[in-house]
Amino acid sequence: MAELKVVVEALSCLFILMSLIPLVRNDYWAFRVFEYPRFQKLLICITLFFCILFFIVISPETSLYIVAGLLFANICYLFYQVYPFTGLSNKELKRAGENFPEQCIALMTGNVFQYNKQSQAYLTNIYRADPDVVLLLETDSWWERETAELEKCYPYHVKVPQENTYGMLLYSKYELLDFEVKFLVENEIPSIHTKAVLPCGQKIQLYCVHPTPPVPQENPRSTERDKELLLIADKAKDNELPVIVMGDLNDVAWSYTTSLFCKVSGLLDPRKGRGFFNTFHAQHIFLRFPLDHVFCSTDFKLVDITKLDAAGSDHFPMYVKLQYEKVASHEQKEPEADEDEKKLAEEKKLKKTA
Template sequence: MHNFLFYFSILIVLSTLIPFIRHDFWIFRIFEYPRLQKLVLNAVVLLVVLVFYFPSTNAEFAIALALLLNLSYLTYLIFPFTIFGKKQIISSKKPHELDNLKVLIANVYQDNRKSGDYHKLIKECNPDVILMVETNKWWQEQMDSIGNQYPYQLKVPLENTYGMLLYSRLKLNEGTVKFLVEDDIPSIETFVILPSGQKIKLFCLHPQPPVPQENPRSTERDMEILMIAEKAKTSSYPVIVMGDLNDVAWSYTTELFGKVSGLLDPRRGRGFFNSFNAKYFFLRFPLDHIFCSTDFTLSGIKRLPSCGSDHFPMCVELQYNPKAETFNEPPKATEVDYELAEEKLSKVK
């Protein structure tokens, strides 16, 4: 086996093993993101090894076996997000009934100046609620013209790439801006009132990613995500959580969020819907999320065209249907999960 192929194979296997080290430092967390990319590379390398460099020594056989096991494990991890996986949230049988709620999430990329593209997108998508993140004062000025159609608003324009703009054609009630973990990273909590009068508790968030130029550890991000999970779990109202979580759908933090909150991920059983990075085809991950409680069905989920940002907008249409609770399958937390969540929450308290 060629030396490069030998050591590259070791690197691929190590990239899967590193996330098992549950440390908050960015180098351990960042390897959780490219699971699909690792699977593709692993499959290609294993094929090359078996076809062109069939193992002839014990070390080469060990590497080939490690690649095979790694491929099986990565397939197991990714399978729930393929169309062959089991759906957590059932599809709506009557998708155009009254209590539908269509939401649009758009990380606009603060320096992006294609605001006109977002106006066109909003007209085409026709959402009930719009969440835009990485929005500063310039973006607010560009988007406020939709106020006639979306009169209910909560706006936190910031120049640090963590501003948020929330526009709604449905009434918002008891809306508040929170700074749950860090003084300059906002989140939004509000009720959305459906046409029937039903209240929906909505949480919007955009925590920092664990990357050196932002935050070298995932502690604050994980804490904010899990704080929202606890709020969702104790809510007496139907819940929707949405935003750019800066975490992939299959990471152990997002899975822990699902177990603690009991919320459903519409991606499961339907596809990856990779929303970042819009500029690089091979480096795409599902970072922009919508989760909902068990009393919703899914009328539609789409990744929309890029509007100059490094994120694709996401559009999800949910239907409030309390009977769906009988058919949806929420994730369940064990005592170990609750202990891990509490441990992570205690780090910044």
């Protein structure tokens, strides 16, 4: 029993440390990766807390009380971090009341996993959901050929197939105008910038992104990812049209970078107040994080949000249906960055990349 107590105390200290590491504003992956499993850390810390209470009942010791206090404080901190994405919190993006189909846009963003060969299952996924705009990521030339039949239903498209797991295929039922493929930070990491025309005639601005994650085998630092997201945030903030940003951000919804992105861009997260909608990893239940996102300006309200079948991928696609409303911007609060956050964003955008 004494050995088990030592193990529980050591694990408690370890997970407290893992919770504090992301507070270090360092771009190196070893600091940033601990932002991802906040909900998992919360569950583990709650379990460890009750284990410590059990040992206190058996043999009250000063060290156990100290660990219990630290664990309780850590649990409160972690809950504070994930609380906005639970059903207990206020909804940031309001739900649409009356339905106006000509003002709606249904979006699907899915990371297909380049080496996934279940293309027919993925197409079935798309046909079943019937979105107006489909963004497929990690798409190479094979996926371009396999999804070519979508052009029958989606006459407008922008294709950027690549063999490096950062290809993009954008299909739309709505007319796309002034589309551009940009490489904002890295020469082989594209983003798609285009306007789409709703059936009611309203133009909206779409930004489709998939920056690199801060992991050793891809990119040891988050510098490039953070810089790309904040450059997109600037574009979204300066755009006079209603704006939607969608894609695999390779960042969790509660990270300080995503929070900074929302504040700089003024965009709303439909997840807030509704749930985590964890999209990765599809094959590992306890290691799931919200990496695939749809953000929108205050010009929209939410009609529907859900996850779709993985269809062989390691990501679940996200489906979000939005409704444009002229008065919506007066009914919803736009996130704003304070002076310190604006300064931090500028510093990140000026950082040299590899």
